[in-house]
Amino acid sequence: MSLRKRDIIKNALRTAKDQWKEEHGWSSSTSLLQHHPHLGHHKDAKVPTSSSSGQQQPLGPLPINPAQRLTLPPIEQDIWKVAKHASVCALLAMSKKDDTEKLALTTLEYGMKTSSGTSLVLRELLLRPWLHNQSAIQWAITNDCQVFLSDARVQSVVEDVWKFYGPTDWQEVPDHPFSIWKASSSTPLVDYLARWAAPRYQAFIGLVCGLIYLGLHLATVSNKDYSSAHPFDFEYGYYFFVCSDLVFEVYKVLLQPVQAVKRPSTYLSLLTAGFLFTSFVLRMVAIHEHDDLEQQQRLLMLSYDFLVWATPLMIFRVVLWVDNLCWQVAKARHLVSQCIVDALWVVSLGIVTVVAFWIGLSALQRDDMDCLTMLRHLALGALHSPEISDTLYYQPLAAGAMLFVYLFLIIVVIGTLLTASFLTTMLTVYPRIESVRRLFLASRCAKQPVFGVFIANVVIELIIGFFILILVYVFKVNKNDSKAISWIERARQVLWFIVFFPVVLVIGIIEGIYYLVVLGRHRLQGYNVLK
Incomplete structure (x- = not known):
């Protein structure tokens, strides 16, 4: 030290x-x-x-x-x-x-x-x-x-x-966001509202927003009139989520670029948001394309392709929305992420192998098939399903020799290295999984209380942030001692509770019922107060 x-x-x-x-x-x-x-x-x-x-x-x-x-x-x-x-x-x-x-x-x-x-x-x-x-x-x-x-x-x-955390001592927490209201006394309603700045309740909000987003996505994918009609009303809400999702993911990358690059979840979220936003743009362009109906159909079909490609990625993102609430999910995510990160050198070696043989086989088959078709055959070969007849059509001897070496390297060498890398990572990481669990449990409860930004309220946060930037950098207002900024923060919190009011209400009812049940059980056992 x-x-x-x-x-x-x-x-x-x-x-x-x-x-x-x-x-x-x-x-x-x-x-x-x-x-x-x-x-x-x-x-x-x-x-x-x-x-x-x-x-x-x-x-x-x-x-x-x-x-x-x-x-x-x-x-x-x-x-x-x-x-x-x-x-x-x-x-x-x-x-x-x-x-x-x-x-x-x-x-x-x-x-x-x-x-x-x-x-x-x-x-x-x-x-x-x-x-x-x-x-x-x-x-x-x-x-x-x-x-x-x-x-x-x-x-x-x-x-x-x-x-x-929240209802018992939130007034003692330094810089608690709800302290801006300067509540003179603590009431059950005030305590319950302040509780939503706690990490556990913020995780609830993130999960609910994600599930609503996923439900709208599945409804859009199952729309049989996707390529023959204008979007339904719920699809406009879905596209609002799509645009907010892309802005939110880009914002998180810009806010902490070094940490974001190291997290595999960043690439999953950005890829999903990019696919969905591309699908949205193509569909909007196709809807306003009235001169060429054939071009319109091509754009709509391409838009639907991007939508379908993003569907499995959206399912995978459920893990990202649940991991703060469940250790088992966080454990699986940690192990898989670590395996992928540690095996990146093997994946890079496989990509170099594919590109090297793609160039050679494309030269041999240039009179029979285009380069992208050959790349598709090699990619399928890397996944143990090569189209042998198409790959060896024009130059069977030379192409057959190259294909043999290629499949040996991909299946035997690269595949074995990838398996060995995964096993090594599991043998190294799994003995420390209890230490990872302790860090995970401590990290999620040690987060600062905040009324966070989610997909549903990104637009509001952008507007509020814009006004605060104007006051701080243009009018040189002191951010820590300004009535104007205090009122803007109060307005932001009011809008936050309006946006998430259904979630706050439902969870409040569930917790109230649970509290009454536990209280009644203890009263029946002879207790006068809830321990």
Whole structure:
């Protein structure tokens, strides 16, 4: 860990460290601790070690002899002197070493023992952004702190945050988007509306938007009058989704180009949106083509071809809309994506092989078939279904020799390498799948609360964003202290709830019924309050 980062962390927590020292009577120097062991005030306890069985043992308080702490690495020795709350976050920020993670867990245990209300204290220690606007959970994700994330208490907080984040403490969340309304009191309705900025409910919105989009697409594909009539009313709504989808995907690529290029889901989404937008443009052009009916039919058929090609891709995209809600789906997506990424070199080698033999066989068969037809034959050959008679029609001897070498390379060599690459990836990645699961669960709950952008409200976000850009860059308005921007943000949230009102209403009814059922069950069991 660089000295610069250590200095930043120590400066950020200097005030808390001094207060902690004054409260507990600690000396300002390490040498004083060595010569005055009576200043220690903790009970004996060993730092816990990780268990192969995955079961977490309760962590005791710190050792009574301060000299024992001097055996830890210098990073841990420096940071241990900070306040008990912020030190959990700081320890995770400073190092990836297991010793530091165990010390962070010990610090967490100490903070809990000196406080009341265990669940609230855990949330405060792990979720508040103590350092550089990041919480302890976020620092653990950044540094891949598996020892810390595998602790039972940390996992319980992660689970509770995913399920209940929003209605219980949204007013304590820094920069929560719903705080712009300056609600003086918390009511069930206010809490429920604020809850929709939480990651879990944002995932619900994304899933519902995707399923509506898919339903409109399947209805358009099944339209028997696609090439003989103007679009139906629901198809105009579908094409609104198509245009919004393309704009949304391009926006995500421009917003984070490096991360987008590394994700295979980016190519799937962009390819699907491109096919659907091309289909839409061709159909609109064909509808307004009145002079040449034959050309009109060709355009309509080509439009329908693009629509059909995008159909399996749309089905695959359901995985992208569900993975935040289901670990099993996210697990399959992670494994498949990793296999594809690791096998790109084999795919590239196969493409080079196809192109090389395509050029040679096209030269031999140039008097019999065009280049694209030969490419189709070779592509089918790569998939174990070559059209031998067409490929060897004009030059059977020379073309047969080339075809033999080509099929050997594609089927035996390239196919074996592709299988070996997939197996290697699975053997490498699958043993770490539990670590991936912990990172996945922590990452989805650590997202900042936001009323997000989805396919259904892209147009509204573009309009609102345009006005904000005008105010900030043309009129030089301070974005953090402007009544005009505050009112625009309020209008944006009102429009957001109007667009997604059916989803908010339906899920609200479902949660209300579930709450009443659970409440009635506990009342029948003798409880007066819902635990």
